[in-house]
Amino acid sequence: MAWTFLERDSAKGTPRPSRTVTCPSSRLTKPGARRLRPLRSPHVPPKQSGQEKTPFLATKVWTRGKAEGAAQIHASLQKMGHGRMDLMQVHNLLDVDVHLPVLRELKAAKKIRYVGVTHYLRGAFDDLEKHIKSSKLDFVQLPYSLAMRDAEARLLPAAREHGVAVLVMEPFDKGHLFRKMKGKPLPDWASEFDCSSWAQFFLKFILGHPAVNCPIPATSDPAHLEDNVKAGFGRLPDEKLRARMVKLFES
Numbered sequence: 431m432a433w434t435f436l437e438r439d440s441a442k443g444t445p446r447p448s449r450t451v452t453c454p455s456s457r458l459t460k461p462g463a464r465r466l467r468p469l470r471s472p473h474v475p476p477k478q479s480g481q482e483k484t485p486f487l488a489t490k491v492w493t494r495g496k497a498e499g500a501a502q503i504h505a506s507l508q509k510m511g512h513g514r515m516d517l518m519q520v521h522n523l524l525d526v527d528v529h530l531p532v533l534r535e536l537k538a539a540k541k542i543r544y545v546g547v548t549h550y551l552r553g554a555f556d557d558l559e560k561h562i563k564s565s566k567l568d569f570v571q572l573p574y575s576l577a578m579r580d581a582e583a584r585l586l587p588a589a590r591e592h593g594v595a596v597l598v599m600e601p602f603d604k605g606h607l608f609r610k611m612k613g614k615p616l617p618d619w620a621s622e623f624d625c626s627s628w629a630q631f632f633l634k635f636i637l638g639h640p641a642v643n644c645p646i647p648a649t650s651d652p653a654h655l656e657d658n659v660k661a662g663f664g665r666l667p668d669e670k671l672r673a674r675m676v677k678l679f680e681s
Contacts, residue, residue, distance in 0.1 A: 487511045490521035490548065491529050499529045507541060517569055519546040523557055530565060544568035550599060552580055562588045571597040574642070576635050576679050577606055590641035598636050601645040607632050610679070617678060623671060624664025629654065631675070633661035638672050 489506045491499050507515055518533050520526045526547060533545045546569030547561050555572075562570055562585065570589055574581045578600075589596050602608060611628050623638070625631050629647070636645045647658045667675060 486516045487514075488517035488519065489515065490519045491533075492521035492524055494525045494528075496528050496532065499525065500532055503529075503532065503536065513541065515542045517544040517546055518542045519548050519569065519571060522549050523547055523554060523561070526561065534566075544595075546570055546595075546597075548572070548597075548599070555580065555585055559584055559588050562592055562594050567592075567594045569595045569597060571599055571646075573600045574598045574636060574639075575601050575603040575607060576632055576675065577603040577610070579676075582639070586639060586641040595643040596641050598642055598645040601636050601647050602629075602632055607679075619671075619674070622665070623667040626660070627657050629657045630661040633658060634666055635672055635675050637661065638667040638669075 487510055489510060491502050491506075493499055493502050503518060506518070507513055518536070520529045520533070530545065530547075533542065536542045537545055546567055547558065547565070548571035549555075549558055550573055552573075558570060558572060561567060570585070572581050572585055574586070574596075575598075586596065588594075608628060616625070616628060616631065620626070620631055623634055625634055633645050633647060636642050645661075647654075649655055649658065
């Protein structure tokens, strides 16, 4: 399944597609997690192909101050979601203790469905872990890839324990994964988890972790988009295969 994330264009104040994510919808109600409702409009049935007729809308609040944050959130609701939003995240934990209560109020009022936080730096992992464990989040967005697996130590186990859905940013490690594997053939055993490209290989490694819900592979190339989406279908690598993927990457 693929969802389009939209973000506000800071220059024009208009919504713009920012990235496309892929993941099986069943992962949003996986055992051991607080059950999240499927991310779809309750009024629009999915197509038989599994794709949604309406996008899953997600954006971020990224400013200081309660009034400023409330204004930014309200603008996003109006410009992107016609008064509703699926997911609103506090970006890079900026003024997070100010914005989270506001987001919880909006969730209670059914203006937004899910509340989350994000950060892209390893140095913020301690703070992310604290919020995963104590802030009753629905989502956390963090960096994780075949090359950068630091989140496996504490963040991903904490998210799974506390029922927090995980969005993964930078799943290709800013292109490093492709540069490292350039010119190398995809291993024959990739067929064991229905993988036919390096992009799918990298994304399926992430989706194979039981705590992860969706990777966010940014692209503006339709061909790359089509390839990325395929990672959300078919079998996923188990723990043994994921270890083999790491060994291949590090060889």
